[in-house]
Amino acid sequence: xxxxxxxxxxxxxxxxxxxxxxxxxxxxxxxxxxxxxxxxxxxxxxxxxxxxxxxxxxxxxxxxxxxxxxxxxxxxxxxxxxxxxxxxxxxxxxxxxxxxxxxxxxxxxxxxxxxxxxxxxxxxxxxxxxxxxxxxxxxxxxxxxxxxxxxxxxxxxxxxxxxxxxxxxxxxxxxxxxxxxxxxxxxxxxxxxxxxxxxxxxxxxxxxxxxxxxxxxxxxxxxxxxxxxxxxxxxxxxxxxxxxxxxxxxxxxxxxxxxxxxxxxxxxxxxxxxxxxxxxxxxxxxxxxxxxxxxxxxxxxxxxxxxxxxxxxxxxxxxxxxxxxxxxxxxxxxxxxxxxxxxxxxxxxxxxxxxxxxxxxxxxxxxxxxxxxxxxxxxxxxxxxxxxxxxxxxxxxxxxxxxxxxxxxxxxxxxxxxxxxxxxxxxxxxxxxxxxxxxxxxxxxxxxxxxxxxxxxxxxx
Amino acid sequence: xxxxxxxxxxxxxxxxxxxxxxxxxxxxxxxxxxxxxxxxxxxxxxxxxxxxxxxxxxxxxxxxxxxxxxxxxxxxxxxxxxxxxxxxxxxxxxxxxxxxxxxxxxxxxxxxxxxxxxxxxxxxxxxxxxxxxxxxxxxxxxxxxxxxxxxxxxxxxxxxxxxxxxxxxxxxxxxxxxxxxxxxxxxxxxxxxxxxxxxxxxxxxxxxxxxxxxxxxxxxxxxxxxxxxxxxxxxxxxxxxxxxxxxxxxxxxxxxxxxxxxxxxxxxxxxxxxxxxxxxxxxxxxxxxxxxxxxxxxxxxxxxxxxxxxxxxxxxxxxxxxxxxxxxxxxxxxxxxxxxxxxxxxxxxxxxxxxxxxxxxxxxxxxxxxxxxxxxxxxxxxxxxxxxxxxxxxxxxxxxxxxxxxxxxxxxxxxxxxxxxxxxxxxxxxxxxxxxxxxxxxxxxxxxxxxxxxxxxxxxx
Numbered sequence: 001x002x003x004x005x006x007x008x009x010x011x012x013x014x015x016x017x018x019x020x021x022x023x024x025x026x027x028x029x030x031x032x033x034x035x036x037x038x039x040x041x042x043x044x045x046x047x048x049x050x051x052x053x054x055x056x057x058x059x060x061x062x063x064x065x066x067x068x069x070x071x072x073x074x075x076x077x078x079x080x081x082x083x084x085x086x087x088x089x090x091x092x093x094x095x096x097x098x099x100x101x102x103x104x105x106x107x108x109x110x111x112x113x114x115x116x117x118x119x120x121x122x123x124x125x126x127x128x129x130x131x132x133x134x135x136x137x138x139x140x141x142x143x144x145x146x147x148x149x150x151x152x153x154x155x156x157x158x159x160x161x162x163x164x165x166x167x168x169x170x171x172x173x174x175x176x177x178x179x180x181x182x183x184x185x186x187x188x189x190x191x192x193x194x195x196x197x198x199x200x201x202x203x204x205x206x207x208x209x210x211x212x213x214x215x216x217x218x219x220x221x222x223x224x225x226x227x228x229x230x231x232x233x234x235x236x237x238x239x240x241x242x243x244x245x246x247x248x249x250x251x252x253x254x255x256x257x258x259x260x261x262x263x264x265x266x267x268x269x270x271x272x273x274x275x276x277x278x279x280x281x282x283x284x285x286x287x288x289x290x291x292x293x294x295x296x297x298x299x300x301x302x303x304x305x306x307x308x309x310x311x312x313x314x315x316x317x318x319x320x321x322x323x324x325x326x327x328x329x330x331x332x333x334x335x336x337x338x339x340x341x342x343x344x345x346x347x348x349x350x351x352x353x354x355x356x357x358x359x360x361x362x363x364x365x366x367x368x369x370x371x372x373x374x375x376x377x378x379x380x381x382x383x384x385x386x387x388x389x390x391x392x393x394x395x396x397x398x399x400x401x402x403x404x405x406x407x408x409x410x411x412x413x414x415x416x417x418x419x420x421x422x423x424x425x426x427x428x429x430x431x432x433x434x435x436x437x438x439x440x441x442x443x444x445x446x447x448x449x450x451x452x453x454x455x456x457x458x459x460x461x
Numbered sequence: 462x463x464x465x466x467x468x469x470x471x472x473x474x475x476x477x478x479x480x481x482x483x484x485x486x487x488x489x490x491x492x493x494x495x496x497x498x499x500x501x502x503x504x505x506x507x508x509x510x511x512x513x514x515x516x517x518x519x520x521x522x523x524x525x526x527x528x529x530x531x532x533x534x535x536x537x538x539x540x541x542x543x544x545x546x547x548x549x550x551x552x553x554x555x556x557x558x559x560x561x562x563x564x565x566x567x568x569x570x571x572x573x574x575x576x577x578x579x580x581x582x583x584x585x586x587x588x589x590x591x592x593x594x595x596x597x598x599x600x601x602x603x604x605x606x607x608x609x610x611x612x613x614x615x616x617x618x619x620x621x622x623x624x625x626x627x628x629x630x631x632x633x634x635x636x637x638x639x640x641x642x643x644x645x646x647x648x649x650x651x652x653x654x655x656x657x658x659x660x661x662x663x664x665x666x667x668x669x670x671x672x673x674x675x676x677x678x679x680x681x682x683x684x685x686x687x688x689x690x691x692x693x694x695x696x697x698x699x700x701x702x703x704x705x706x707x708x709x710x711x712x713x714x715x716x717x718x719x720x721x722x723x724x725x726x727x728x729x730x731x732x733x734x735x736x737x738x739x740x741x742x743x744x745x746x747x748x749x750x751x752x753x754x755x756x757x758x759x760x761x762x763x764x765x766x767x768x769x770x771x772x773x774x775x776x777x778x779x780x781x782x783x784x785x786x787x788x789x790x791x792x793x794x795x796x797x798x799x800x801x802x803x804x805x806x807x808x809x810x811x812x813x814x815x816x817x818x819x820x821x822x823x824x825x826x827x828x829x830x831x832x833x834x835x836x837x838x839x840x841x842x843x844x845x846x847x848x849x850x851x852x853x854x855x856x857x858x859x860x861x862x863x864x865x866x867x868x869x870x871x872x873x874x875x876x877x878x879x880x881x882x883x884x885x886x887x888x889x890x891x892x893x894x895x896x897x898x899x900x901x902x903x904x905x906x907x908x909x910x911x912x913x914x915x916x917x918x919x920x921x922x
Contacts, residue, residue: 006515013750030775031773031774031777032773032774032775033773033774053763061535091777092771092773092777093854094771094773095673096566098672114564115793119473121688126476141695145507148463155777156775156776157776174858177695197677201679201776201780207741207742208741209739210739210740210741211740211888211891211892211893212890212891212892213890213891214860214861214889214890214891215740215761215763215765215789215791216658216660216791216859216860216862217756217763217859217860217861217885217889218738218739218756218860219753219756219763219791219860220702220746220747220759220761220860221734221739221744221745221746221752221755221756222739222741222744222745223739223741223743223744223745224763224764225664225743226765226766226767227694227698227763227764228763229643230691230694230695230764230767231695231700233688233691234692234694234695234696235695239814239815241681243465245861267591273682276670277674277679278559278670278674278679278682278683278684279670279671279672280668280670280671280683280817281670281684281815281816281817281818282684282815282816283682283683283684284682284683284684284814284815285533285680285681285682286818290826291682292680293680294682295678295680295681295682296680299679300676300681302676302685302688303687303691303781304493304676304686304687304770304771304776304777304778304780304781305770305771305777305779305781306767306768306770306772306784307765307767307768307772309765309766309769309788310551310553310555310765310766310787311767311768311785312492312493312555313492313493313494313768314491314492314493314824315492315616315617315662315765315787315789315824315889316492316552316553316644316766316787316827316890317614317662317763317764317765317789318765318766318890318891319763319765320764320765320766324686325769326770326771326772326776326777328676328776328778330677330680330681342641353700353745354700354742354745355741355742355743355744355745356742357742363775363776364776366681378699378904382802392788398677398678398682399677399678399679400677400683401674401677408466411648413669423824424678424880427672427674428675428678428779429674429675429779430672430673430675430779430780431672432672433672443475447747449799461835
C-alpha cells in the first residue's frame, strides 16, 4: 500500500469534500423531464473532473436520452486496462418533507454527508476519478491503463449506455470493469459483490368506465378501475410473497452450498436489520429461506406505486375510470427476462377482472449477474481491500440490479469488480440518503491501491 | 296550472339563464381549502338571490365549516309550510383536461348548459328561488309559507347543516321539505324519488417500513405498504362485488314486490345504460339482481381513489412506506351505520397483512332513507308534475345519498319531496357535467305549480 497516495488524500481532505459537494448540488434526477438541464450540467461536471485528473480524449457523447461521458489514459503498455463505470444521475428526492436537510444541499452530520446521490452513485464513482488524481499527483504516471465510461440513465434503465457498449466493443476493450455502486456488508468489513439480481420494470394501466362515474348512481353495476387493478395486483403474490405467475421459479438456480455456508457466517442480525433498516413491525417473505437468501437469491415482485381516482383531502364519491401501478420483478440466475415477461403479461391478461381493460408497458429488463470469485482481478481486488481495511474480504451478493454488468460480460467479455463503500443504512432511494465521509476517503485510497497492485500482477492471467 | 307563471318564465328566459350562469361561475368546491373564498362568495350570491325573490329574514349563518343561508316568507296563514333545501357547493372538477369547456365557464351546447354544479345542485336549487320570484311577480303574493335552508357542505358530508337542523327544530318547522337534487328517470318522464341509499365514507392508511426502501436491497424481506393495502382492499369484495364484511347483508330490507314490479315497467335499456352512461366493456355486480335493484336496493362498496409510492413518469424502485385509499359503503333500509362501521373496522384489522399497520378514518356516515309515497304532499307533487309534463309520475329510488333527508325526518318529523329535473347522462361528479336548459325552465314552472296546488289542498292532511 502506497503511503504517498494515502498522505495525498489526507492532506487534500477539505478540497476533495468541497468538490464532491459541488457535484452533489446538481439535481440530476434522470426520470423527471424538468431536470434535463441539470443532467447536462452533471455530465459537464464529470467531463471537467476527468480532464482535471489527467484523463485524455474526454468527450460528452450525446445519446437518445442522457449523455455519456468518456475519457481514457492508455500510456501503460504491457499493463492491464481497467474500465471504470459509474453514473451521475440520481433518484427523485420525494417525499421531500422527510429530508432533514435539503436533498441537493449536501450537509455533514455525525461524520456522514447527507445528499441525494451521496452514496448512489455520485460519491462512489467520484472516488475513481480522485484515485487517478492522487496517483498522478504522487507518481506522475498511472500503474494501469484506464478507460472511464460514466452514464446518466442508470436510475431509469440505462438503455443508452447498453446500446453504446454493444456498438463500441473495440473502443471499450479492457481486462476488467470496476464499479463502485454497492456497499460494505458491515462497517469496516471489506466486501466484494459477486452477484446481482436482474430487474424487469413495468407499468400496468387499468381502464373501467369511459369517465369517472357517481358512485351512488352507478355503484353496484359499473366496474371500478381502481378496484379492478387492486384485484389484479392482489393475485400476483400470495400472503407470504410467493409469486403466483406460472413458471416464475422454474429456472431459479439455487446458490451453491459453499456460498450459502459463507452467508451464514456473515455478521447479520435480523432484529437489527428490522429495527434499524426496515423499521416495520416484522419482516415478511418466503417461509423457509433466511433473510439474506430472500433478498439475494430469490425472485421478488414489488408494487412501487399506485395512483387512481380521487386522492385529495376530504371526500369525492367517484367510480374511477383509470388507475395505474408501477410493478417490478427481481430475477436471479438463470431466469430469462423474456420468458418472465411473457408469463407476466399472460397472467395480467388472464386475471384482469370483468369489465376492466389492462395494458402492460415494459420500461426495462435486465438479467441477473454472477461474477466468478476466482478471476485474477477479483483476487487482486480482494487483497487490496484487505490491505487497506485490515480484515479479510467477504464475498456477498446484492439484491439490487446493475444491468451494465451484464452488458460488459456480454459485449466485452470481461468480469466486473463490484467494489463498493456504501453502508447498509445509507438510505439509497430514500429520504436522507447519506455517505460516510471516512468511506469516501478510504475508498479513494483502496481504489488507488488496487490500481497499483493490479499493475504489478502478472498480466494476462 | 297557472299560465301566467309559465308566461313569466318564457318571457324572462334570457335573464334567468344569465343569472344561473353567474352562480355557476363561482368555483365553490367545498372539499378543497383553497376555495374557501369562493364558498363565501357563493353563499352571498344565494343570500342576494333569496332577497331578490322577496324572501325575508335572509341570513348567512356561520358554522364550523361552510356557511348556511336561510330565508323565509310566512304570510300565508292557514296554509302549509314548505322547507326548500339545496346546496351551493360542488364537487372538484378534476380531471380538468377532460372538460370540453372550462368547468366554471358555463357554456351552452346542444340545448345543454355545461358547468360543474349545473345539475348538482346549483341549477336545481336555483329553480326554487326563481319559482318564488315568478309567483310573486304574477300574483304579488305566495300560495304557501316558505322556508329556505341552503348549505355549502353537501359534497363533504354536510355536518354543519345536520347540526343546525338538530338544534333549530322550531325555526325550521314545516309540513314538508322540498329537494331538487335528483333526476328524471328518462327525458320527459315525471319522476319522484322515494328512496335513497345511505353512505359511510372512509379513508384507510397503511404503513409498512419507516421510510421508502430500495426494492433491490430489501425486496423479499420488507413489507410493502402499497401491496399491503392492495391485499387488504382485495378482500373486501369477491369477484362479483359481494361485500365480504361479516353481517353486511343481515339487515338489508328487500323492496316490496309491488315496488319491484313497478321498476320492471320502467323504460330501462341495459345496453344503452352500458354504452351511453357507463362506457366499459360490461356491467358488473351481484348475480341474480336486476341492474336497478343493484344500484337502488343493494349495499355496495367502492374504492374512490388510491395513492402511494412513486407514481411519476418513468421508474423508481422503492418499497413504499405509506399508502392511502378512500373507501365508501352505500347502505339500504334498514342497515345501521354504526353496526356497519364496527364490522368494517374489525374486518380491516383482521385482514391487515403481516408487517403492515392500518388506520381507518370515518369521514361521514348517514343511513338510507325511504319516503311514504302515500303522503298527501307527495300526492300533490306527483299530480303537479303530471300536469306540467303530461305523463303519469313514476316513483323510483336513487342509489345516491342525501343525508339531510334523514335529518328532516328525525328532527323535524317531516317527509321530503325529492323532485329533481336532472337526466341520467348529466355526468354528476364527472367531467362535462351538464343540465338540460329546457328542464331548468320547466322545473321552475313545475315547482311554482306545486306551490300553488299545495296551497289549495286541504291543510292538515
